Amino acid sequence: DAKTTQPNSMESNEEEPVHLPCNHSTISGTDYIHWYRQLPSQGPEYVIHGLTSNVNNRMASLAIAEDRKSSTLILHRATLRDAAVYYCILRNSQGGSEKLVFGKGMKLTVNP
Amino acid sequence: EPEVTQTPSHQVTQMGQEVILRCVPISNHLYFYWYRQILGQKVEFLVSFYNNEISEKSEIFDDQFSVERPDGSNFTLKIRSTKLEDSAMYFCASTQGADYGYTFGSGTRLTVV
Numbered sequence: 552d553a554k555t556t557q558p559n560s561m562e563s564n565e566e567e568p569v570h571l572p573c574n575h576s577t578i579s580g581t582d583y584i585h586w587y588r589q590l591p592s593q594g595p596e597y598v599i600h601g602l603t604s605n606v607n608n609r610m611a612s613l614a615i616a617e618d619r620k621s622s623t624l625i626l627h628r629a630t631l632r633d634a635a636v637y638y639c640i641l642r643n644s645q646g647g648s649e650k651l652v653f654g655k656g657m658k659l660t661v662n663p
Numbered sequence: 664e665p666e667v668t669q670t671p672s673h674q675v676t677q678m679g680q681e682v683i684l685r686c687v688p689i690s691n692h693l694y695f696y697w698y699r700q701i702l703g704q705k706v707e708f709l710v711s712f713y714n715n716e717i718s719e720k721s722e723i724f725d726d727q728f729s730v731e732r733p734d735g736s737n738f739t740l741k742i743r744s745t746k747l748e749d750s751a752m753y754f755c756a757s758t759q760g761a762d763y764g765y766t767f768g769s770g771t772r773l774t775v776v
Contacts, residue, residue: 585764594754595706597764638706644761648694648718651756651765653706 555639557657563629564662571624571657573639578619581644585651586613586624588635588659595638595653598624602644634661665689669755669768676745676775684740684771686755695738696756696765697730699723706754712738745775 556574563569575584586598599606599613601622606613612625626633636656643649668687676682688695697709711718712730720728729741738757742749752772758765 583762587765587767589706594752594767594770595756595765597766600764642761646761648711648713649761650696650708650711650719652708653698655705 555641555654557637557639557654559655560658560660562660562662563626565631566628569626569629569633569659569661571626571637571639571659572621573623574621575639575641576620578641579643582641583644584613584615584619584622585640585642586611587638587640587651587653588633589638589656590632590635596635598637600642629659629661631661631663634659665766667755667757667766667768669753669771671771672769673772674774676773678747678775679744682742682745682773684742684753684755684773686738686740686768687736688738688755688757689766690736692757692759692766694718694758694760695732696758697740698754698756698767699751700754700770701751709740709753742773745773747775749773750775 585600587595589595599611601613614623636658638656640651670685695712698706700706708721710720710724727743731739752770754770755768756765
């Protein structure tokens with residue numbers, strides 16, 4: 552499984568933007584970049600995913616480097632509810648039933 | 664927004680007993696998964712299921728585990744003879760396929776005593 556590298560933790564302030572980095576230097580051309588988050592005592596929650604182009608949805612934006620070896624999840628205005636463990640995961644597009652492989656993720660703390 | 668539903672939310676069972684964890688994936692999803700998370704540890708893959716058969720299983724998914732999609736809507740995980748180390752949160756997930764996100768349920772907390 553292709554691997555990603557994330558900081559162990561980050562802190563942000565409420566109502567400010569926060570940029571969560573992820574390195575994936577061994578990414579292949581058919582790997583999607585997925586982001587999930589897990590709030591305390593809950594299941595993982597889908598945030599966003601992309602292949603090559605930057606992506607926006609109601610939750611966040613995903614900025615993908617031109618060489619695809621890194622990406623950044625952008626929360627435009629952090630709220631207390633965004634405090635969670637964030638997982639950056641590569642998911643190969645060639646296998647329909649391909650599993651997600653979770654690492655340790657990155658704990659985001661949002662200060663009021 | 665469509666949800667993956669898991670029942671029960673919490674199950675306590677005695678060691679050696681059989682348990683069945685139930686999941687209702689999103690109706691137009693094709694691929695189904697079970698994961699588990701032991702307290703304080705990573706989310707671990709157990710098994711994937713597509714077209715009424717197992718696509719892949721992890722080393723954790725030994726002969727004590729089985730999955731079934733009995734009626735086209737439910738997706739179940741059975742543990743035949745539970746052990747203390749099976750105590751964990753079990754998450755069901757589903758997806759439409761390669762270019763889609765995965766939707767996870769809120770989990771079943773299994774406690775084996």
